[in-house]
Amino acid sequence: MIVPMRERVVAACDGASKGNPGPAGWAWVVADDAESPARWEAGPLGRATNNVAELTALERLLASTDPGVPLEVRMDSQYAMKAVTTWLPGWKRNGWKTSAGKPVANQELVVRIDELLDGRSVEFRYVPAHQVDGDPLNDFADRAASQAASVQRAAGSEQGSPEPPPSPDTPKQARSGGARSPRRSGGPASGNGSSARTIKAKFPGRCVCGRGYAAGEQIAKNAQGWGHPECRTAEA
Numbered sequence: 001m002i003v004p005m006r007e008r009v010v011a012a013c014d015g016a017s018k019g020n021p022g023p024a025g026w027a028w029v030v031a032d033d034a035e036s037p038a039r040w041e042a043g044p045l046g047r048a049t050n051n052v053a054e055l056t057a058l059e060r061l062l063a064s065t066d067p068g069v070p071l072e073v074r075m076d077s078q079y080a081m082k083a084v085t086t087w088l089p090g091w092k093r094n095g096w097k098t099s100a101g102k103p104v105a106n107q108e109l110v111v112r113i114d115e116l117l118d119g120r121s122v123e124f125r126y127v128p129a130h131q132v133d134g135d136p137l138n139d140f141a142d143r144a145a146s147q148a149a150s151v152q153r154a155a156g157s158e159q160g161s162p163e164p165p166p167s168p169d170t171p172k173q174a175r176s177g178g179a180r181s182p183r184r185s186g187g188p189a190s191g192n193g194s195s196a197r198t199i200k201a202k203f204p205g206r207c208v209c210g211r212g213y214a215a216g217e218q219i220a221k222n223a224q225g226w227g228h229p230e231c232r233t234a235e236a
Contacts, residue, residue: 010035012074012127012137013061015053016145024048025148027141027164028061037137041156042144042164054080055109057145062116070121074138076129079231084113085124100206140164197221198229207231 013028027042041064045053054077065071075081083106091097091104092114104110127135129142143164148155155161198220205219206212207227213219220229 008070008072009065010072010074010137011061011065012135012141013054013057014076014138014141014145015050015055015057015080016142016149017048017050017053018149021047021049023149023152024050024053025145025150025152026053026057026060027144027148028057028064029137029140029144030065031137035137037140037163039157040140040144041154041158042148043154044148044152046152050077051079052106052109053145053149055083055106055113057141058084059109059113059116062113062122067116067120070123072123072125074125074127074135076127076138076142078126081124081126083110084117088114201226 010031011028012031013026015024015026017024024045024047025042026045027040029037029040032038041060043060045056048056054075058073058075058080061073062071087098088110090099091110094101096104096107096111098104127138129138140163143166144155147164155164198218201213201215201217201219204212204215205226207219207222213228218229219226222231
């Protein structure tokens, strides 16, 4: 259902994968005028990666909001945000190939998001995940996506679903305030709820996203080698 016309819509979206890949889910939430959760939707994805879940959440949010109304999207996924704001123009110029000549991962979702962004005003805002005094919309979307991944059932305000509970891995000291303690330390995270070690590169190299890194730059291990910490789960 399309969200009713407003002067500006503030929203958040998030994805979750229990195992990365593993049982996955997506969620989005739209705020009221006081920036409290007003409308939301979440759904299961079966077995999928965290990146697929994050991109799906964004795609569903864009499809569920009025393209004629300016939209602010709050996200804690460095991968999803950079995919559509930084890497996408180059991918399109290269015929949906990375600078290394490899096919863009999750291309179908990225192409769909690109189509939904065409001609509309969308501002992306990165918000750190699981902060004690973090963004309440992002926290809500995170909890809804985590629940959808765990139970593999759709939920949302249109269905009369109750507010999603805290994620099982949420520190108890942060639960009473409805916010989270940091899940991601040392900068951008892997996106699967765990931190990962970063080191200084001894030699220049190229990340899986297609961009290079210099000797001395902080890098992290990913499925295909070493690269930028924010790309450690990216399959770009």
